[in-house]
């Protein structure tokens with residue numbers, strides 16, 4: 325089979341024309357939508373594959389759940405979204421927004437103008453974004469990518485299917501993966517769990533509190549969603565017991581302000597008579613365990629001949645969490661980092677990828693990228709950071725964003741966004757019940773509004 329000569333090698337080095345590519349994007353959530361916008365802005369030809377029927381990804385709420393509530397069965401019916409009915413955003417709308425498309429308060433039927441709105445408002449924002457930039461026309465809805473692998477010419481062969489057609493094979497220059505990573509549950513091992521008689525579920529399948537009426541519930545985890553779900557359930561349950569890692573001694577016991585909620589250390593073991601024993605020695609007879617224990621990265625369609633693997637939840641090797649050195653720039657990932665302000669980070673990653681694909685922005689050599697990745701992994705190891713925290717950014721996200729912004733030649737991340745994120749994070753820990761309705765950073769809101777006004781004129 326004859327391979328097409330890459331366009332770049334036919335051009336003299338003096339030619340600086342942007343090179344348009346044929347690019348496949350997998351997923352039309354926040355990451356895929358902004359990737360599609362940036363790619364098209366850069367002149368690429370884009371097809372977005374979306375197995376769902378609408379844009380928005382995990383912000384498309386479904387009352388349905390997986391056929392296996394723990395998510396252990398490989399062949400179970402899978403529901404993409406992990407949203408629960410009561411979910412409100414854990415970031416303010418300003419700090420959550422894309423950089424040049426403000427998440428404005430909109431009044432009107434069906435809109436939620438609160439600063440930390442309910443989940444439906446985020447879906448509407450993403451729909452508005454898609455409409456504003458005419459992304460919908462690039463998306464093939466109801467189309468799932470079953471396979472993506474390299475052919476002999478170094479191009480991507482994608483096999484996709486939609487309900488009423490045979491699988492279709494197509495060739496693309498580049499592949500961008502935006503499939504989300506809050507779908508495949510991660511479960512801890514608990515001694516005795518196989519003989520424990522109660523019911524279990526992973527938070528991926530939590531929707532509403534009703535099933536927990538009058539039950540004694542043990543909830544494992546301390547993430548944002550664990551905090552929300554415990555409060556949600558406590559409104560109807562008999563007792564809620566939270567098992568969390570690294571709880572300060574003086575926080576153990578009854579949770580202030582709640583009649584039926586206790587905080588414990590991690591579970592030590594569970595028993596045939598229904599008892600759950602905590603490491604602090606306390607024990608309760610429980611009806612239900614809810615695992616709010618996080619998710620695993622999963623790319624079931626991706627074949628890279630071993631160039632990219634998922635090892636203890638590290639997707640790697642990846643240069644700056646985006647490009648596998650061996651396959652750069654033809655394969656990239658948008659949206660892997662966690663504990664971040666996601667949309668603005670997705671936007672920067674996407675700009676960077678789009679500019680690299682067109683040859684406007686340069687990447688280091690494969691060797692240099694591989695070296696950089698090695699150095700990064702060594703530094704994690706030296707600081708005792710487990711592999712599964714590779715994409716955990718937290719405080720590092722601002723330098724990361726600014727490094728990418730610099731590569732792209734766009735302004736660094738807004739100072740108000742950083743300060744607002746930090747202020748919210750503090751309040752979320754101090755006042756989990758009220759941080760969404762009471763705040764003290766109105767000065768930052770004002771700066772955000774001014775900034776958006778400047779951006780748009």
Ligand SMILES: Cc1cc2nc3c(=O)[nH]c(=O)nc-3n(C[C@H](O)[C@H](O)[C@H](O)COP(=O)(O)OP(=O)(O)OC[C@H]3O[C@@H](n4cnc5c(N)ncnc54)[C@H](O)[C@@H]3O)c2cc1C
Pocket residue numbers: 350351352353354355356373374375376380381382383404406407408412413414415420467468469470502503504505506549625658659665666667
């Ligand atoms: C419970 C919860 C609460 C959160 N709250 C907030 C918040 O308040 N604020 C915030 O900013 N962030 C929040 N996040 C983070 C959230 O993940 C990001 O906001 C963001 O929406 C993720 O977008 P994404 O595009 O990466 O993934 P997703 O939104 O998951 O989109 C992935 C898309 O890919 C599609 N797809 C997957 N595989 C295939 C395939 N093989 N073929 C075709 N299509 C495919 C899916 O159908 C889906 O539409 C929260 C996350 C969770 C889990």
Ligand SMILES: *[C@@H]1O[C@H](CO)[C@@H](O)[C@H](O)[C@H]1NC(C)=O
Pocket residue numbers: 414415547548549550662663664665
């Ligand atoms: C918001 O909630 C999601 C789901 O629990 C979590 O992954 C994310 O880290 C939270 N965001 C912040 C800034 O804490």
